[in-house]
Amino acid sequence: MREQGRLFVGGEWVAPSTDRVIEVVSPHSEQVFARVAAPDVEDVDRAVAAARQAFDKGSWPRLDPSERVASVRRLAGLYAPRREELARVVTAETGTPITFSRSVHAELPLAVMRAFADIAEGYPWEENRPGFYGRDIILQKMPVGVIAAIVPWNMPVLLAVMKLVPALLAGCSVVLKPSSETPLDAYLLAEVLEEAGLPPGLVSVLPGDRDLGRYLVSHPEVDKVSFTGSTEAGWQVATACGTELKRVSLDLGGKSAAVVLEDADPAAVAAGVKVAGLMNGGQACAAQTRVLLPRSRYGEFADALASMVESLVVGDPADPATEVGPLVTERQRDRVLDHIERGLKEGARLVVGGTGLPDGVDRGWYVRPTLFRDVDSDMRIAQEEIFGPVLTLIPYRDEEEAIRIADDTQYGLSGSVWTPDVQRGLSVARRVRSGTFGVNQAYSMDPAAPFGGMKDSGMGRELGPEGIEEYLDVKSISVAPPD
Template sequence: MKEHGTLFIGGRWVAPRAERTIEVISPHTEQPIARVAAAGPPDVDDAVSAARHAFDEGPWPRLDPAERIEAVRRLADLYGTRRDELAELITDQLGAPISFARRAQVALPWSMMNALTDLARTYPWQENRPGVYGQDILLRKEPVGVVAAVIPWNMPQFLTVTKVVPALLAGCTVVLKPAPESPLDALFLAGLVEEAGLPPGVVNVIPADRDTSAHLVAHRGLDKVSFTGSTAAGRQVAGACAQNLTKVSLELGGKSAAIALDDADPSAVASAVRLSGLGMAGQICNALTRVVVPANRADDYAQALAATMSALNVGDPTDPATEMGPLVARRQQERVRHYIDTGVREGATLVTGGSDLPAGVERGWYVRPTVLGAVHPSMTVAREEIFGPVIVVIPYRDDEEAIRIANDSAYGLAGSVFTTDKARGLDVASKVRTGTFGINQGYSMDPAAPFGGVKASGYGRELGREGLEAYLDVKSISVGPI
């Protein structure tokens, strides 16, 4: 079992002020694999103080943007050489299949790092604008300050990179707080930050439990909080930030709909649904979990989804042939099983799957890939985020009803439409209220495109130019005659 007894604060590895630890449990074996130091409130204070000093007194925010870009590029180069090691850590702690971990949990963040540095190279850090009253206006883009980046467990490196890298490029300093389920990759990244030679205090890494997280997001020493997690937790974070007028970005839950128009292909829809989230056993916020289909072809879609889900290779996440591993924790397994049973009790048809363990699996927090058919939009499984490998099939009578069903949700993170008619697809996309959308695919996480939600899926954007600007303030300077 790995032992890691220190936190990364102010450019040094330091012991926590109190003897607090987090035990990391393998979702596959249900056995401990690591024990790491856990930050308490005094350690949070130290980390925020280190980040505050690095911002107020250190060189980082005062560097030319090109120098920060070069430093982040050094970090990306180091990251690239350690990809396999990092993927294995993520597989061990989360149960992500190793093939998915290499591709989506590590290679994708690495490509994002490089793409974001390219974006920063062309970003207009200063602009001139003619004033209405004849004077010149100078606009300077300046770093927002000290940022707390609070990361969930499901896609830890991807979400870390989409927060930390733009913040660093903007000139901010960061306190990174990973989830208790996934501290190992964050500590690994801290080692790369140290090796890359970033100034002390620019990045601080403090694994901690949820109570300590509450102390962090309410800290008066912060200028911004960037949070990804559940909608319920996001409401608490927003309330804590409001007390201090701390800026906050929230990327929260989802219940994304895939609308299949009457000219769509059931097998293509099923394939897109699989790719949108089942690599992490459905534990993806923008996964396509509601499949809205023509009523006269509902059985065709249910069977196509069932065939795709049943064919998934479920099992040992360290096996390269595995396509779906376990859920992250026993509580998550129990939650998903409860939703499956609730769906059947409320009248949904169990097309494939169920709440028992997959065939051949004797231990681990697994759930069978499940399709529920004949689902009414009012059912619990159609309204609440399950965060597991459960797909619901909802029939509709016409395009207008399909759009109403897609919009009849507290959430608005992502969605898709499937059709052979691009203009028709674009029309549907314009009418579904979400922050992101895909046509004939799940939403692609392109680094050039801003990502985020509306309604209970949060506010603020990550990635693209907008993701960089989330960590910048605009200062207007009016220049009179000299």
């Protein structure tokens, strides 16, 4: 049994304000395997006060940016040797297969740290611009202030780093609130932050539930909220921030489409959708779970995709051979099963999967990888984010209809197009309304490129120079020559 009885507040491990605990349950065994202290609103107050002090009176916002870059590079160097430990922790918490935890949950955060340090090193923190009236204008990039960074359980470390690191490089202080389902990886990251020797008060890590998140979002001393989560929760965050004219960025849900053109290779499409649609067991906002197939070759593509889904190895996430593990919570498992039952009632044709435990599994929050074909775009399984290993195959007549169907949701986060004709693929990519898109691949989350969505998938961007700019204000200074 793992135990953590203290909280990371302002860069120090301190006693919590209450004796409540968070029990961490294994999605594979359904057994409690860790207990950590549960923060309360008093702990949030302490964390925000420390962040306020660090920003208003501390050295960090006033350092030369090169010094902040050096600190982030040091942080990356301390994180690197702990990747295997972190991968195993994330697998235990979330049920993600260990191979995915190693390649994504543990490896990508390191790439993001290094990429942001490179970007910040060359970023124009101050610019000169010729003014309209002939006078020089100086543009000064200034940190926003105290940041509330709220991340979900599905990509816990990556999403934390995508918020924390650019905020620190910008000169902000941060209160990070991970999900109560994934406190252990957050505290491992806190240990690395402590070892990096950041200034007092600069960072706090307080895993908690939605009530704690609401309190943090509404705290009057928070200057900006960066939130990743469901669209429904994002609406509430945006409303709270709007009431107080507080800066906010939102990375929300998705129901992305993989557009398969008639000249694509069925085997290549099946291999690509295995990643694009079923990454992290479908528990990814950018997962392309709607697969749009041309009627002229519908059967070929559907058969190839069905064979792929049927061949997936489901089981113990600690086994390197496992491709699909359990879902993160019993609540999430039940929600996905409800969607599968709804698809059957709506008249979609179940080809693979369905309800019930997968073969060889006798416990855990597992869902059989599922594929529906002959799905209409207006069915709820084609409109609502399922967040599980469920694919829907939707037929289309021509390219115009494919683009219309791809855009026929409230979301606009990601997508892909599959064709050997790259120029034709780029033409489709440019027309679909989404913040990210891949040609012959799942959208590749490159740390140098902005990530974010349109419509109900959110506002603002993470990664790339745009990711740093989310934590900056711009002051213009007009300079007149002396008399």
